[in-house]
Every structure is written in C-alpha cells, then in structure tokens.
Amino acid sequence: MARPRRTEHNREVILAKGIDLLCEQGYNGTGLKQILDAVQIPKGSFYHYFDSKEAYAAQVVELYIDRLLEVFDNYLLYTTETPVDIIKQIYGWMVVEFKRKECREGCLLGNLAAELGASSSLCQVAMSSAYGKWFQRFVPIVVAGQEAGQIRQDVTAELLAETFWNAWEGSLLRMKVTGSTATVEQTLAVLLDSLFRA
Amino acid sequence: MARPRRTEHNREVILAKGIDLLCEQGYNGTGLKQILDAVQIPKGSFYHYFDSKEAYAAQVVELYIDRLLEVFDNYLLYTTETPVDIIKQIYGWMVVEFKRKECREGCLLGNLAAELGASSSLCQVAMSSAYGKWFQRFVPIVVAGQEAGQIRQDVTAELLAETFWNAWEGSLLRMKVTGSTATVEQTLAVLLDSLFRA
Numbered sequence: 304m305a306r307p308r309r310t311e312h313n314r315e316v317i318l319a320k321g322i323d324l325l326c327e328q329g330y331n332g333t334g335l336k337q338i339l340d341a342v343q344i345p346k347g348s349f350y351h352y353f354d355s356k357e358a359y360a361a362q363v364v365e366l367y368i369d370r371l372l373e374v375f376d377n378y379l380l381y382t383t384e385t386p387v388d389i390i391k392q393i394y395g396w397m398v399v400e401f402k403r404k405e406c407r408e409g410c411l412l413g414n415l416a417a418e419l420g421a422s423s424s425l426c427q428v429a430m431s432s433a434y435g436k437w438f439q440r441f442v443p444i445v446v447a448g449q450e451a452g453q454i455r456q457d458v459t460a461e462l463l464a465e466t467f468w469n470a471w472e473g474s475l476l477r478m479k480v481t482g483s484t485a486t487v488e489q490t491l492a493v494l495l496d497s498l499f500r501a
Numbered sequence: 502m503a504r505p506r507r508t509e510h511n512r513e514v515i516l517a518k519g520i521d522l523l524c525e526q527g528y529n530g531t532g533l534k535q536i537l538d539a540v541q542i543p544k545g546s547f548y549h550y551f552d553s554k555e556a557y558a559a560q561v562v563e564l565y566i567d568r569l570l571e572v573f574d575n576y577l578l579y580t581t582e583t584p585v586d587i588i589k590q591i592y593g594w595m596v597v598e599f600k601r602k603e604c605r606e607g608c609l610l611g612n613l614a615a616e617l618g619a620s621s622s623l624c625q626v627a628m629s630s631a632y633g634k635w636f637q638r639f640v641p642i643v644v645a646g647q648e649a650g651q652i653r654q655d656v657t658a659e660l661l662a663e664t665f666w667n668a669w670e671g672s673l674l675r676m677k678v679t680g681s682t683a684t685v686e687q688t689l690a691v692l693l694d695s696l697f698r699a
Contacts, residue, residue: 332529
C-alpha cells in the first residue's frame with residue numbers, strides 16, 4: 304500500500320489533536336495556533352489543510368464518531384454477549400476512558416452541540432450525521448434485545464435509543480461539572496436495568 | 502419600599518441579558534462589549550459591577566436558576582394536579598418557550614457545563630448549586646408520585662430525578678442541532694410514561 308502523502312498525514316494529525324482540545328476547551332476556547340503548536344506543524348499552514356475553523360470542527364466531529372464507532376464495530380464482530388451486556392460493556396469502557404481523562408472532556412458531540420448547535424450549519428450537518436451513524440449501530444442492538452425478550456417491547460427501539468443517547472449525553476454534562484463519573488454510571492444503570500428491562 | 506439603587510439595577514440588567522446571550526452563543530462566543538452594547542450601558546463599566554467575566558457568568562447562572570425555579574414554585578403553590586401531571590405541565594411550558602426562541606438557546610446550565618464545566622471552578626460551584634436547587638424541588642414531586650402509586654417505587658426518587666435531568670439536558674443538545682423540539686417531547690414522554698410509570 305502506498306504511504307499516505309505528507310499533506311494527508313498532517314491533516315489527520317491536526318484533526319486528531321482537535322478531538323482532545325475541542326472536547327476540553329470548546330470551539331471558541333481553542334485557538335488555531337494552540338492546535339498547530341500542539342502538533343508542531345508550522346503556524347499559518349492551517350488554511351492549507353482546511354477552508355475555515357468551522358470546516359475544521361466539522362471534520363473533527365467526523366473523525367471523532369468514526370473512531371468511536373470503530374470500537375463499537377470491532378466489539379460487535381466478535382462478542383457473544385447478550386444485547387444488554389453488549390451495551391454495558393461498550394459504555395462501561397467509555398466510563399473508564401472518561402475517568403482516565405479525569406472527567407474533563409466528555410463527549411465532543413454534546414459539547415459542540417451546546418456551544419455551536421444553533422449557530423454553525425456546517426457543524427450541525429456533521430453532528431446530525433454523527434448521531435445518525437450511532438443510531439444505525441445502536442437500534443439493531445436494542446431490536447435484538449427486544450426479540451430475545453431482554454428489552455421491553457412496548458416502547459420502540461428507536462425511542463429507547465433516542466432516550467438513551469439523551470440521558471447519556473446529559474450525564475456527561477454533569478460529569479464535567481462534578482468531576483466524577485458517578486452520575487454517568489448511575490444513569491446507565493437506571494436506563495438498562497429499569498427503562499430498558501422487559 | 503426604597504427604589505433600588507442605580508448600580509443594583511444596572512447589575513441586574515446586565516445579568517439578565519447574559520442569560521440569552523450566553524445560552525445562544527456560549528461563554529467564549531459572547532464578548533463583554535456585546536453584552537454592554539445590548540443593554541446600552543457604557544462600555545468599560547463592566548468591571549464596576551463584576552470582578553471578572555467568569556464571576557459574571559457564575560452570577561448569570563444563579564439568576565437563571567432562580568427565575569426558572571420561581572415558575573416552579575408559583576405553579577406548585579396553587580396546582581391541584583397529580584405529580585406526573587405537574588411535571589408534564591412545567592416541562593410542557595418549557596417546550597413552548599424553547600419553540601418561541603426557535604430552539605436556539607437550550608438550557609444555560611447544560612450549555613455552560615459543556616463549555617466550561619471542567620475549566621471554571623467559579624462556574625462549577627454555581628452550576629452545582631443550581632442543580633441542587635432544582636433537585637430540592639423535583640425530588641419531593643417524585644416522592645409524592647411514588648406515595649400516590651403513580652410513580653414506580655423500585656427506583657429511588659433521587660435516581661429518577663437525576664436520570665430525568667440528564668435525559669432532559671441531553672435532549673436539549675439534540676434540539677439545538679436539529680432545530681426541533683421533537684426529541685425533547687419524545688424523551689419527556691418516554692421518561693414519564695415508561696421510566697417513571699408505576
């Protein structure tokens with residue numbers, strides 16, 4: 304396989320750094336200079352890779368969800384767990400990641416939705432697409448749980464998925480304020496053991 | 502009653518304007534000059550009223566939750582509705598407000614948690630206090646619902662309240678991205694009709 308061109312390599316490095324910085328500091332709180340300094344790419348070369356800071360943020364969103372869903376997909380490929388246990392495993396793993404980052408980052412999609420949701424149409428499109436990709440992965444797990452009699456059937460899989468996403472994202476906001484994953488773990492337990500339970 | 506001093510009046514006007522601006526544009530996206538211009542108070546007088554922009558944001562959070570909970574309290578004083586219907590009324594009223602503001606603002610507490618949750622200790626304290634005030638109002642309503650046999654008793658009122666808050670806040674993030682209250686209304690229905698139901 305051909306080695307990726309230097310331009311493409313730099314582009315990905317700048318995007319990857321944006322995941323951490325935008326997660327923790329937000330869009331307006333993160334300067335382009337800070338991003339480029341962090342990855343040691345010459346100042347002033349940003350617009351060589353991206354049309355605008357807004358376009359950059361939209362591409363960071365895309366990389367973020369694709370990396371996250373790669374974990375989902377790899378896990379789904381080999382697991383023999385029940386649907387509810389699959390969700391517990393994946394989201395339990397994310398809780399470990401949040402703790403490792405000292406509860407400072409949360410979810411990029413939630414953070415940018417709060418900050419830019421209503422003001423950047425480029426980011427709105429990227430965030431809606433990211434949500435759609437997640438939804439496509441998550442709903443079939445819920446459906447499998449319903450078919451196995453593990454998850455309630457009187458609420459549609461789509462509505463359960465939507466509520467799950469919202470409660471999860473909201474719990475990550477509380478995590479950033481409290482500096483603890485307690486509410487994330489408690490909410491996950493209520494969702495799976497009480498809302499989802501057949 | 503003595504007329505409030507001009508200084509105190511100006512302080513409140515600047516804080517009230519901050520609710521809208523910070524909700525819609527975020528903390529870093531809102532300049533002090535923009536706030537002062539909007540309320541027609543001379544530029545440069547900001548630090549006469551507030552120690553810092555961060556201290557200002559913390560006080561905006563306080564005013565925001567106090568105004569919101571005043572609506573809660575006034576409603577609770579006179580209503581004869583059941584606990585679940587009280588929640589439906591209050592949150593249904595908020596949905597109307599979000600629509601009126603074209604889904605652009607969402608909740609100040611969620612927005613600032615996402616943007617500043619892990620980086621401003623002043624705002625963290627203000628947000629934790631605001632959550633605490635809400636929690637104190639909401640839990641007794643859930644307890645009343647449990648005692649009346651209207652709300653499930655196998656999950657504590659505290660955990661139901663926490664999950665409710667998180668799902669509500671998360672749904673407001675989606676609202677900002679989609680420009681629609683559909684997910685807010687659907688999530689509210691799932692919480693009350695399925696998660697809370699006895």
